[in-house]
Amino acid sequence: MKQMASEKAARILIVDDEPQIVRVLRASLGAQGYDVKTALDGQAALKLFEDWRPDLVVVDLVMPGIDGLEVCRRLRLVSQVPIIVLSVKGEERTKVEALDMGADDYVTKPFGIAELLARIRAALRRSNVAFPERNETLEVGDFRIDLGTRSVKVRDETVRLTPKEFDLLLYFVQNAGRVLTHRKLLGAIWGGEYTEQKEYLRVFVGNLRRKVEPDPDRPRYILTEPWVGYRFNPQGD
Template sequence: MSIAKILVVDDDPQIRRVMKATLVGHSYEVIEARTGEDALEALPHEMPNLVLLDMNMPGMGGLETCRAIRSGTDIPVIILSVRNTEKDKVAALDAGADDYVTKPFGIEELLARIRAALRRSPSGPDGGPHGFTASNLEIDFDARRVHANGKDVRLTPKEFEMLRYLVAHSGRPVTHRELLQAVWGPDYGDEPEYLRVFINQLRKKIEANPSKPKFILTEPWVGYRFAG
């Protein structure tokens, strides 16, 4: 099994040293970047499997860096920040982050978040549906391709996992907790803001009219349902 490579982006050299020592001690390969600009320069050469990105950096901040990363790649991004408001979390997720971890954090929590971000949905006979086809939506789960409303659509890994799970359970309500744990892992369940952001992003990408969705429906006080 290959070792996952993690890009740690933080302007504080002490934090980078501690993070590197900890992650290397848990069998990850680590590369470092001091600024958002350095991170963007390193991405095409180092090709990391995951980015740990500080939200509050001088120059190009964490959100701007995250948007730039997401515009060109679907590498998982975890935002690290001392801010703990729902507004800040939603802003990070809207920028394309896969997860948000508040400082200070325990190393076991961070490692669990990293494992969840690196996890990919299984494929094959036991890995859920192979595809879905409707009038304006075609999904090939094996090839990880989505075509909606006459154009190819690019989904982030978490968006793709969420869509796969909803399609696999088409026709029945999927609760908030069930969906969070299916996509992010068993340590999740109390992060409804994650679902709001990712569902809105999915609707914008696959629905002809996101404000009146045809496929991803809200089940009030329960969760969501895929109408296939």
Template sequence: MSLRALVVEDDREIRTLMQSSLGVEGFEVQTAVTLSEARALWHNAPPDLVILDLGLPDGDGAELVRDIRRSSAVPILIVSARHQEAQKIQVLDEGADDYLTKPFSVGELLARIRVALRHRGTALAPALTEHTLDDLHVDLGTRSVTVAGQAIHLTPTEYNLLARLVRSAGRVVTHRQLLADVWGAEFTEHTHYLRLYMGQLRAKIEADPAEPRHLLTETGVGYRLAIE
């Protein structure tokens, strides 16, 4: 069963980055832009992890930390542009587990999430971040994809789709799961997206896209990244 994460962030680009990064890690992600929206989502279905910005349009994210700590020990990771030591100490004293200052790297965000979950007794193994088969090499740590040593340029969506398959290399990932993790839960019926982007990916990394070696179709089920 996937862990559920609530991302509370009013910056659209950062929110989308965190949603896609957590999605390819296998999290079920809900997002909120405001403090009131976050409170509603929290009370409706408490998540396993909260990632929280402090500067929200309708209030201070620290208010949500206090609200949550009245009834829950769920891990809370602050991601904020505020860098003053006194502010960090205050929100940590109020119950946040960790504090990450913007700008941040996705790798550090994921590492801190693993630590916060581990401290709550949830062992989240470091995700698979590299994949090599024949002339294809993918390194999610550096966001690089090469074929026969040549760098391949992928669009953000193409990259997120490939990254999600790398995380489950050798295993079938269903159409619905790919759509939810890469595009969002509201897109689970849009299988034409998958066909379009899988065709684009194959054109870039396969020697013969019509007879794929790496990105394999499991008819009627989903896709699998070959490991041998």
């Protein structure tokens, strides 16, 4: 959906060393009402980011010189701007590294413009969400979480969770729509010494699905990103 003329145009920085991709993305995003600037390498991208301060960055992972991983690392030192990485099939390890360094999402090449636009809209929505204080209530999609009493309702039905299940669900909700790697989830919920203990995550995600999903065998909320981690979809559509 094209942005309304009254809305402030979101600034998007496109970083890719393939001029043809840059031209297509600049034209496609510009046609949707976004304010777009481009860079053909990581060094130029970092300089442009400093001068322009975009609202979102789309960056290719494999580039000569400063690659997409290093761009993610440096941006996260100074900003929480949403980052979407572009990757080709077969780059699972690099993709996971980028997500662990702070990228919010990834799109695999070749991709459709409609898919990228949907990811951009979701990332911009997330960046504008202000979450409540710990004694308030968080409502996202089908989920209602009382942070003070640590109680949960899903589709208006009370769900009883263990403390760790609650912590895991809350982290999913606070990062709704983002791809969360196994390492990131383990580090956030169990601590840095557990980042290789994927069995913890499998057990707790399985338990959580049994409690919140209409059909745990066909999850609608806690979606698996193969070989990478999970993505939480609070609307369940």
